[in-house]
Every structure is written in C-alpha cells, then in structure tokens.
Amino acid sequence: MARRQARFTAQDLADDPRWQDHSSDLWNKTLGDVPRALLTSAVRCFAANGFHATTTRDICEGVNLTAGALYVHFPSKELVLFEIIRAGHQRVLAYIRDLAAPASASSADQLRTIISRYTEWHARHHVAARVCQYELAGLTPQHYDEVLEIRHETNRVFRRVVARGVADGSFKQIDVKRVTRAMLSLSIDLGRWYRLEGSDSPEQLGEFYADLALAMVSHDAPVRGAVPALDGDAAARVRP
Amino acid sequence: MARRQARFTAQDLADDPRWQDHSSDLWNKTLGDVPRALLTSAVRCFAANGFHATTTRDICEGVNLTAGALYVHFPSKELVLFEIIRAGHQRVLAYIRDLAAPASASSADQLRTIISRYTEWHARHHVAARVCQYELAGLTPQHYDEVLEIRHETNRVFRRVVARGVADGSFKQIDVKRVTRAMLSLSIDLGRWYRLEGSDSPEQLGEFYADLALAMVSHDAPVRGAVPALDGDAAARVRP
DNA sequence: GTCTATATCCCGATAGAC
DNA sequence: GTCTATCGGGATATAGAC
Numbered sequence: 001m002a003r004r005q006a007r008f009t010a011q012d013l014a015d016d017p018r019w020q021d022h023s024s025d026l027w028n029k030t031l032g033d034v035p036r037a038l039l040t041s042a043v044r045c046f047a048a049n050g051f052h053a054t055t056t057r058d059i060c061e062g063v064n065l066t067a068g069a070l071y072v073h074f075p076s077k078e079l080v081l082f083e084i085i086r087a088g089h090q091r092v093l094a095y096i097r098d099l100a101a102p103a104s105a106s107s108a109d110q111l112r113t114i115i116s117r118y119t120e121w122h123a124r125h126h127v128a129a130r131v132c133q134y135e136l137a138g139l140t141p142q143h144y145d146e147v148l149e150i151r152h153e154t155n156r157v158f159r160r161v162v163a164r165g166v167a168d169g170s171f172k173q174i175d176v177k178r179v180t181r182a183m184l185s186l187s188i189d190l191g192r193w194y195r196l197e198g199s200d201s202p203e204q205l206g207e208f209y210a211d212l213a214l215a216m217v218s219h220d221a222p223v224r225g226a227v228p229a230l231d232g233d234a235a236a237r238v239r240p
Numbered sequence: 241m242a243r244r245q246a247r248f249t250a251q252d253l254a255d256d257p258r259w260q261d262h263s264s265d266l267w268n269k270t271l272g273d274v275p276r277a278l279l280t281s282a283v284r285c286f287a288a289n290g291f292h293a294t295t296t297r298d299i300c301e302g303v304n305l306t307a308g309a310l311y312v313h314f315p316s317k318e319l320v321l322f323e324i325i326r327a328g329h330q331r332v333l334a335y336i337r338d339l340a341a342p343a344s345a346s347s348a349d350q351l352r353t354i355i356s357r358y359t360e361w362h363a364r365h366h367v368a369a370r371v372c373q374y375e376l377a378g379l380t381p382q383h384y385d386e387v388l389e390i391r392h393e394t395n396r397v398f399r400r401v402v403a404r405g406v407a408d409g410s411f412k413q414i415d416v417k418r419v420t421r422a423m424l425s426l427s428i429d430l431g432r433w434y435r436l437e438g439s440d441s442p443e444q445l446g447e448f449y450a451d452l453a454l455a456m457v458s459h460d461a462p463v464r465g466a467v468p469a470l471d472g473d474a475a476a477r478v479r480p
Numbered sequence: 481g482t483c484t485a486t487a488t489c490c491c492g493a494t495a496g497a498c
Numbered sequence: 499g500t501c502t503a504t505c506g507g508g509a510t511a512t513a514g515a516c
Contacts, residue, residue: 007377034481050377052292055509069482071511133432134374137247137290144247178440182452185429186422192373193421200418212422215455215463223455274499295491309500311493 006049010062013044017197023128026087035073037063039087042080047130051081051138081135082143088132089150092121093157100157107165108214114161115183115213116206122190123202130191158184162217171217183213246289250302253284257437263368266327275313277303279327282320287370291321291378321375322383328372329390332361333397340397347405348454354401355423355453356446362430363442370431398424402457411457423453 013019023043027036041062045054056077057067074080099114122129136144159180165171186209194200200208215221253259263283267276281302285294296317297307314320339354362369376384399420405411426449434440440448455461 007381048377050290050292052290053377056511057509065481066483067510068484068512072481075511077510137288137293141247178448181433182426182448185426185433188432189425189429192428193425208418208422211463212452212456215461216452218462221455221461221463222458223451223461296493297491305499306501307492308494308502312499315493317492 006045006053006055006058008045008048010041010045010058013048014041014062016048018195019044019048019127020196021127022124023088026084026091026125026128028087032073034063034065034069038065038070038073039080039084043084043128043131046081046084046135046138047127051077051131051135078138078140078143081131081138082140082147084128085132085136085139085147086143086150088125088128089147089154092118093150093154095121096154096157100161107161107168107170110161111165111213111217112210114158115187116203116210118158118184118206119187119190119209120202120206122187123194123196123200123205126191126194126196129188133188133191155180155184165217172219174217179216182216183209186212246285246293246295246298248285248288250281250285250298253288254281254302256288258435259284259288259367260436261367262364263328266331266365266368267323268327272313274303274305274309278305278310278313279320279324283324283368283371286321286324286375286378287367291317291371291375318378318380318383321371321378322380322387324368325372325376325379325387326383326390328365328368329387329394332358333390333394335361336394336397340401347401347408347410350401351405351453351457352450354398355427356443356450358398358424358446359427359430359449360442360446362427363434363436363440363445366431366434366436369428373428373431395420395424405457412459414457419456422456423449426452 008016024036024040027039031039038059042054042059045058045062049058054077056070059077059080060067060070070077070080074083096114096118099117100110102110105113136147139147159176162171162174162180162183163176166173166176190205194205196202216223248256264276264280267279271279278299282294282299285298285302289298294317296310299317299320300307300310310317310320314323336354336358339357340350342350345353376387379387399416402411402414402420402423403416406413406416430445434445436442456463
C-alpha cells in the first residue's frame with residue numbers, strides 16, 4: 001500500500017483556481033527568485049495536501065526542479081514551513097499594528113478599519129493563511145513557540161482596540177476577550193473555505209465582517225455576551 | 241533525520257486536558273469495546289498531530305496494544321479516519337435535523353435553538369470536530385465526496401431556517417448564503433481553539449453565538465450584508 | 481546551483497505463532 | 499485477538515559529478 005497519497009500534485013495546484021492567492025507577496029525580498037518560487041510552490045502544496053503529505057519532490061516539481069535542489073536554499077522541509085508561517089504572522093501583525101496606531105480615530109472607526117483590513121488580508125492570502133492556521137503542528141516546538149508569541153501580540157492589538165472602545169463608552173460592557181475572539185474567529189476561518197474566484201471579494205467580506213464586529217459591541221444591538229456585573233455604572237453610560 | 245515527529249504521544253494526549261472531549265459518544269454502538277477505544281485514541285492523535293503525522297503504532301499505544309492489532313478491527317488507517325469523520329458529520333446532521341423539524345416555533349426561536357445547539361455540539365466534541373474539519377485531506381477521493389454530501393445537506397438545513405425567517409418577514413432581507421456561512425463559521429472554528437477546561441462552557445458559547453446569529457438577521461441591528469436590491473418592498477415590511 | 485544516486489530510516493500492512 | 503517479526507516502499511537528507 002502506498003504510504004501517502006497527496007491528492008494533488010504541485011502541477012495540478014498551479015493551475016487550480018482553488019489555490020490561487022497573493023501569498024507570493026509575503027516572502028522576504030532579500031531572498032532570490034528560486035527560494036521565493038519554492039515557497040510559493042510549498043505554500044500551495046501544504047495548503048492543499050498538508051505538510052506531512054507533501055514531499056520535498058512535490059515542492060520542487062512545482063518549480064521544475066528535482067528533489068535535491070531544495071536543500072541548497074533551505075536546510076530542511078520544516079524550515080520551509082516555518083518560513084511561510086513566520087512570514088504570514090509577521091506580515092499580518094505589522095499590517096494591523098499600523099492600522100491601530102492612529103488613536104485620533106474614534107473607537108468605532110478604528111475597530112471597523114482593523115477588522116475589515118484583517119479580513120481582507122486573510123481573503124487575499126487565504127492559501128498562506130490556511131497554512132498559518134492549520135499546519136502549526138508541523139513546526140518544531142521551538143518554532144511553534146516563536147509563532148505563538150506573534151499570535152499573542154496580534155491578539156493583544158485587537159483586544160486593545162476593543163477595550164479602548166469599552167473604556168471610553170463607545171462600546172457596551174462586554175467580555176473583551178470573548179468578543180474579540182469571535183471577531184477574529186470569523187476572519188481566521190476564511191482559510192478553510194475562501195476562494196478568490198468566489199462571489200465575495202476581499203473588500204466585501206471585510207465590510208461585512210466589520211459590520212458584524214460593530215454589532216457585537218454596539219449599545220443598541222441585540223447582542224449580549226456581556227460581563228454580568230463587573231462595572232455597576234456601565235448601564236448609566238451613554239454613547240458619545 | 242527523523243521522517244516525522246509527532247509532537248505528542250498517545251499516552252501524553254490521554255492525560256492532557258487540551259485533548260479531552262466527549263467524542264467517545266460518537267462511535268457506533270454495534271462496534272466492540274476495542275475498536276471504539278481505538279477510535280477514541282485515534283481521534284486524539286489525529287487532532288493533536290495530524291493524520292499523516294500519526295502512525296498506526298501511535299494509535300495502538302493509546303490503548304496498550306501493539307501495531308498489528310489495529311488491522312483486526314480496521315482494514316486501513318484511512319478507514320479509521322473515515323469512520324471518525326463520517327460519524328461526526330452524521331451525528332451533527334441528525335442532531336440539527338431534529339431541531340429544525342418543529343416548524344411551529346417562530347423563525348427566531350428556531351434559529352436560536354439550532355445555532356446554540358450546533359455550537360454546543362462543536363464545543364463538547366471539539367477534538368472530533370477538529371479532525372472532521374481539518375483532516376479531510378487525508379481521505380480518499382471517494383470518502384471525501386461522501387463526507388461532502390453530508391456537509392452540503394447540513395448547510396441546506398441551516399439555510400432553510402434562515403430563508404424561512406427572511407420569507408416570513410421575521411428577518412431582514414439578507415444574502416442567505418453569506419450570512420448562514422458566517423454563522424456556521426463561528427461554530428466550526430471552535431475546533432481550532434476551544435478547550436473544555438477553559439472559561440466558556442459549551443452552553444455559554446451556544447447562547448453567545450445564538451445572540452450573534454440573531455443580530456445578523458435582526459431588523460433593528462446595525463448589521464448589513466444585505467442583498468442590495470433583490471426585493472423592493474422589503475423595506476416596507478415590519479416585524480410581526 | 482542543479483543534477484543523479486544513494487544512505488538511512490521508519491511507516492503501513494501482512495504472516496504466522498500462540 | 500494479540501503478539502512478534504518482517505516485507506516492501508517511499509520519505510528526508512546527503513554526496514559527488516557537472
């Protein structure tokens with residue numbers, strides 16, 4: 001019996017609209033053309049078949065090289081995975097950090113912007129995002145921890161935006177952690193089902209999910225999930 | 241270099257609260273004790289390390305058997321995966337079908353019930369749910385198609401509930417497919433992060449996500465995502 | 481830098497004793 | 499039904515020619 005059965009070859013994937021996205025933007029520009037092409041091939045293979053079902057031959061075939069060529073550019077298959085996941089996490093963190101910076105904007109506008117852009121990013125890079133979210137088990141413990149640290153920092157950025165709105169009374173009293181998690185959950189899950197060829201553009205989805213996020217925190221929306229009695233005078237607050 | 245490195249052994253996982261859930265409820269009761277125990281061990285290994293990173297030896301070690309014993313009960317490793325994924329999908333479909341049946345309930349109550357229960361199910365069976373959602377690539381094409389058919393039927397059940405509320409005016413005019421997808425997205429994503437030991441009980445999350453679902457369809461909620469101009473007199477409708 | 485060839489390892493599945 | 503032992507195959511990674 002065959003030990004593994006990658007359902008799709010790199011050649012198949014290169015032509016399949018299911019696995020098209022903008023992940024080739026992500027690679028460090030100090031890298032040469034060949035390693036960048038290898039990452040682009042690898043990200044598709046990992047996304048479609050999984051890290052462990054992908055062979056180094058699969059990755060190399062995607063750029064018309066033979067198996068050994070990979071090791072001139074990367075020391076191991078795991079490091080190819082790490083490079084992809086690290087790049088994805090760092091890029092998205094840098095992206096949303098910039099968006100969260102202008103504290104002059106209203107809390108609502110800030111939330112709308114950061115959620116819509118985060119969503120758009122995940123839609124546009126949905127193939128890489130899929131690997132970033134669902135192939136973490138392929139990393140070594142050290143690399144996994146390194147990625148986790150970036151994830152925590154990303155969560156902190158979002159929680160700060162939500163907490164600010166709660167603090168200044170723009171948002172109602174809610175469990176910041178729980179509500180933030182639900183907001184991010186929607187965007188992250190895009191990696192599972194989104195396709196660029198589908199009927200929702202990244203921008204449309206970004207708008208839609210930003211609307212949802214605002215509904216989760218809006219005073220007059222029928223969404224609960226509030227902290228029962230942490231702040232007694234919260235009910236007395238009015239929207240500015 | 242080692243070919244694979246499953247980060248956690250079956251023994252580790254059995255004691256790890258991260259991988260505790262109620263998935264042992266799922267297996268067909270016509271099966272014997274040993275195959276059911278094997279499925280329970282396998283679902284944890286697949287969830288923690290991935291299908292391809294899990295060896296048949298890993299699965300068997302989880303129930304103190306040696307490698308060969310698996311093949312008395314299952315013809316292949318892939319069929320162990322299929323059994324898990326099929327059981328998970330069939331159970332959840334049967335569950336929500338029953339809930340969607342009483343057409344006497346109001347559209348809003350029906351939606352609240354089906355979403356909260358679907359969410360609770362995914363929380364309580366989050367380890368199996370993780371395998372059901374993220375290990376589909378390990379299936380043979382035939383088994384994959386079989387599972388996809390159940391998924392489509394599940395989606396249809398939810399879309400029918402949402403569409404009914406739109407048709408009878410309980411819900412506002414929305415893109416049924418898009419909004420339903422967002423509702424399910426939240427519950428499905430639980431497999432990625434949820435833990436029974438965490439601060440959210442399945443029931444609490446079920447309530448919270450049902451609130452969110454209702455906010456997505458409620459007339460007076462500030463959530464858009466509506467179909468622009470499909471039904472001209474929709475704006476004239478009032479909630480019954 | 482890329483190729484071919486290969487070292488080394490270990491997995492899925494089977495055979496046969498008990 | 500479970501064990502031990504093993505077959506066959508294919509994986510990662512390396513060596514050395516070009």
